[in-house]
Amino acid sequence: MSSSTTLYGGASGRRVTVRDLAAAKERGERWPMVTAYDAMTARVFDSAGIPVLLVGDSAAMVVYGYDSTLPVTVDDLLPLTAAVVRGSSRAMVVADLPFGSYQGSPQQALESAARFMKEAGAHAVKLEGGRRVLPQVEALVSAGIPVMAHLGLTPQSVNVMGGYRVQGRGQSGDELMSDAKDLERAGAFSVVLECVPAELAQRVTTSLAIPTIGIGAGAATDAQVLVWQDLMGLTPRPARFVKRYSDLAGEMDRAVRAFADDVMSGRFPAPEHTYT
Numbered sequence: 001m002s003s004s005t006t007l008y009g010g011a012s013g014r015r016v017t018v019r020d021l022a023a024a025k026e027r028g029e030r031w032p033m034v035t036a037y038d039a040m041t042a043r044v045f046d047s048a049g050i051p052v053l054l055v056g057d058s059a060a061m062v063v064y065g066y067d068s069t070l071p072v073t074v075d076d077l078l079p080l081t082a083a084v085v086r087g088s089s090r091a092m093v094v095a096d097l098p099f100g101s102y103q104g105s106p107q108q109a110l111e112s113a114a115r116f117m118k119e120a121g122a123h124a125v126k127l128e129g130g131r132r133v134l135p136q137v138e139a140l141v142s143a144g145i146p147v148m149a150h151l152g153l154t155p156q157s158v159n160v161m162g163g164y165r166v167q168g169r170g171q172s173g174d175e176l177m178s179d180a181k182d183l184e185r186a187g188a189f190s191v192v193l194e195c196v197p198a199e200l201a202q203r204v205t206t207s208l209a210i211p212t213i214g215i216g217a218g219a220a221t222d223a224q225v226l227v228w229q230d231l232m233g234l235t236p237r238p239a240r241f242v243k244r245y246s247d248l249a250g251e252m253d254r255a256v257r258a259f260a261d262d263v264m265s266g267r268f269p270a271p272e273h274t275y276t
């Protein structure tokens with residue numbers, strides 16, 4: 001994967017930093033981000049050259065089986081983040097601040113983010129929202145914590161948005177643009193744009209010096225992110241913006257049925273799987 005090899009800092013062997021991502025934007029180099037929630041998948045994605053791994057609060061659904069991101073807590077996400085850090089050696093690991101862990105005040109955001117940095121070894125945090133979280137972004141950045149922002153469809157606000165729907169059409173596009181500029185001024189090092197019209201994502205991308213990371217935001221953003229279970233074909237009904245690169249659900253179904261057949265017929269374990 002040539003694009004991410006450059007981002008990986010050549011032969012230095014160090015982790016990707018916010019400076020690398022800023023430099024990639026200056027070079028016009030696009031990069032991929034995927035979610036990760038455990039050490040083994042983190043290792044696979046890291047050695048494939050994925051420069052940024054996000055421990056998303058999507059873990060609420062894909063790891064913990066909830067039907068929204070709202071129930072997941074800092075204590076739920078900390079061990080997943082620590083596992084992803086342990087399983088990777090080159091990627092920047094970004095921890096999602098879950099619902100209720102930062103909206104209250106800049107102090108609350110600082111306490112939550114500090115736990116991810118100190119207890120799990122995260123390299124940055126992500127939080128959702130525009131103008132209403134600017135004081136939080138400023139507090140984190142001045143405490144030395146890199147912040148990835150998140151605009152457009154912000155799943156933690158699903159109840160206010162009235163569902164998971166495209167955001168930023170019409171006049172709300174101007175508000176999103178102004179939020180993006182404010183977040184950049186507040187010190188965010190990047191911004192996720194989720195489920196927004198491609199034309200708006202393109203305008204935001206050209207207006208900001210920091211990288212934009214699209215998910216359902218068209219092709220013009222500086223980076224693209226997908227939840228790994230979506231891109232691997234493990235999620236039963238993925239959103240329209242997902243491209244499946246594998247049929248992992250089908251492959252796992254085939255494998256586990258073959259195992260069950262072998263057990264029931266006595267073909268497994270064979271002599272080569274047996275100690276004498």
Ligand code: KIV
Binds near residue numbers: 215
């Ligand atoms: O939680 C998550 O996985 C995310 C991505 C979809 C950007 O926020």
